Amino acid sequence: MSRRQEQGVISQQSTATASDLLRDLFVATRTESVARAAPLSDAEATIQSMPDASPAKWHLAHTSWFLETFVLRDFVKGYAPFDPAYAYLFNSYYDAEGDRHARPRRGMLARPALDEILAYRAHVDTAVIAAWPTLPPVARNLIELGCHHEAQHQELLLTDILHAFAQNPLEPALWTLPPARRPSAAVAAPGWVAGPTGIVGIGHGGQGFVFDCEGPRHKVWLNPHAVADRLVTNAEWQAFIDGGGYRRSELWLSDGWAWVQAEEIAAPLYWHGGTAFGLHGRQPRDPAACVRHIGFYEADAYARWAEARLPTEFEWEASAAALPDAFGEVWQWTASAYLPYPGFRIAEGAVGEYNGKFMSGQMVLRGSSFATPDGTSRITTRNFFPPTARWQFSGLRLAKDL
Numbered sequence: 232m233s234r235r236q237e238q239g240v241i242s243q244q245s246t247a248t249a250s251d252l253l254r255d256l257f258v259a260t261r262t263e264s265v266a267r268a269a270p271l272s273d274a275e276a277t278i279q280s281m282p283d284a285s286p287a288k289w290h291l292a293h294t295s296w297f298l299e300t301f302v303l304r305d306f307v308k309g310y311a312p313f314d315p316a317y318a319y320l321f322n323s324y325y326d327a328e329g330d331r332h333a334r335p336r337r338g339m340l341a342r343p344a345l346d347e348i349l350a351y352r353a354h355v356d357t358a359v360i361a362a363w364p365t366l367p368p369v370a371r372n373l374i375e376l377g378c379h380h381e382a383q384h385q386e387l388l389l390t391d392i393l394h395a396f397a398q399n400p401l402e403p404a405l406w407t408l409p410p411a412r413r414p415s416a417a418v419a420a421p422g423w424v425a426g427p428t429g430i431v432g433i434g435h436g437g438q439g440f441v442f443d444c445e446g447p448r449h450k451v452w453l454n455p456h457a458v459a460d461r462l463v464t465n466a467e468w469q470a471f472i473d474g475g476g477y478r479r480s481e482l483w484l485s486d487g488w489a490w491v492q493a494e495e496i497a498a499p500l501y502w503h504g505g506t507a508f509g510l511h512g513r514q515p516r517d518p519a520a521c522v523r524h525i526g527f528y529e530a531d532a533y534a535r536w537a538e539a540r541l542p543t544e545f546e547w548e549a550s551a552a553a554l555p556d557a558f559g560e561v562w563q564w565t566a567s568a569y570l571p572y573p574g575f576r577i578a579e580g581a582v583g584e585y586n587g588k589f590m591s592g593q594m595v596l597r598g599s600s601f602a603t604p605d606g607t608s609r610i611t612t613r614n615f616f617p618p619t620a621r622w623q624f625s626g627l628r629l630a631k632d633l
C-alpha cells in the first residue's frame with residue numbers, strides 16, 4: 232500500500248490503527264530526509280547558493296524544529312529543548328515564534344555541524360515516539376502536518392542542493408547512477424482532453440490530510456476548454472528557442488519581458504548546448520523528456536508562441552484524473568494566481584502562518600515532480616512560487632479554448 236493510500240485510510244480506521252499508520256508515516260518521513268542528505272558532506276550540506284535556497288543541513292534541522300516546537304514543547308510536559316539556541320537558528324518564517332536568523336545567511340551556519348543536526352533529529356524522533364501514547368489528537372494532527380511539511384522540505388532539499396552544485400564549475404553529481412533514459416524517438420503532437428464545462432466542484436471536501444489552502448471545496452464556472460494530454464518536451468522548447476521565443480517581445484507579459492532582458496535569459500535554467508545539469512550531473516538532453524526548470528513567465532510565453540495558453544488551476548484539477556503524466560514528472564505552471572478559495576480562513580496560532588500569508592505575488596503549480604515524496608501530492612494540491620522562480624522541478628502543459 233502506498234503512503235498516499237495509507238493516508239486516505241487513516242481516518243476510516245479505528246483510533247489504534249490510525250495511530251499505527253501515522254507512526255509509520257512519521258518514521259518513514261524522518262528516515263527519508265536523512266536518506267536524501269546521505270550523499271552530502273558537512274561542507275556540501277552547509278552551503279547556500281542564493282537567498283531563496285536553503286542549506287541541506289538547515290532543512291534537516293528546521294523540520295525537526297517544527298516538530299520540537301509545535302508537538303514536544305506544546306504537548307509534552309517537562310520536555311527540554313535539545314538546544315535553546317536552535318529556535319532562533321531554525322525558525323523559518325513564523326513571526327509568532329519570535330526573532331530568527333536571516334534567511335539569506337543560513338549558509339553562514341558552519342556550526343552546528345551536520346553530525347550535531349543528525350543528533351538533534353534523533354533526539355526529536357526519540358522524544359516523539361516516547362510521548363506517542365500520551366499525545367492528544369490535536370498533537371497527532373500536528374505530527375501529520377509535520378510529516379507533510381517535511382515532505383515539502385525533502386523536495387526543496389534536492390532543488391536547493393542542485394542549485395548549489397550548479398554554481399560549482401566541477402558540476403558535481405549528487406546521484407552517481409545515470410538517469411533512466413527514455414526512448415528518444417520523436418514524440419507525437421499532444422492530444423487534447425476536453426474538460427468539463429459549466430459548474431464544477433474544486434478543492435478538498437472529504438477526509439484525509441490536506442493543507443489548509445486546498446479548501447474549502449467550492450464551485451467554479453468553466454468555459455469550454457481542453458487540456459493537453461502530455462507535458463511540453465525539451466524538443467518543443469528547443470523549437471521555441473529556435474523560433475526566437477526569448478527575443479520576441481510580443482510573446483511576453485510586460486514584467487516577463489523586462490525580466491528576460493535584465494537577466495539575459497535565453498534558455499531554461501541549467502541548459503548549455505545540448506546538455507542539461509541535473510542531480511546526475513551534466514547529461515545530454517533527452518528531446519522527448521519534459522522540459523523543466525522554467526519560470527511562469529517562460530511558460531506563459533511558450534504557450535502564446537504555441538498558439539495556446541496555460542490551464543487555470545481549476546481546469547487542471549477538473550481534468551487531472553484523465554492526464555497520465557499529471558503527477559511524478561514536473562510541477563506544472565498554471566495561469567492562476569495563488570489566492571484563497573471562498574471561505575478560506577487563516578487558522579489561529581503559529582501554524583496559521585503556514586500558507587495563508589503567502590497569498591500575494593505567486594502563481595500556482597499543480598501536480599508533482601519526480602522528486603516529490605510518494606503519496607504527498609493530491610489532485611487538490613496547490614504548490615506556489617513567484618513567476619521568476621526556475622530552480623524548482625517546474626514545467627508546463629498547454630490548454631486552449633474550445
Ligand SMILES: [Fe+2]
Binds near residue numbers: 293323380384
Ligand atoms: Fe518549513
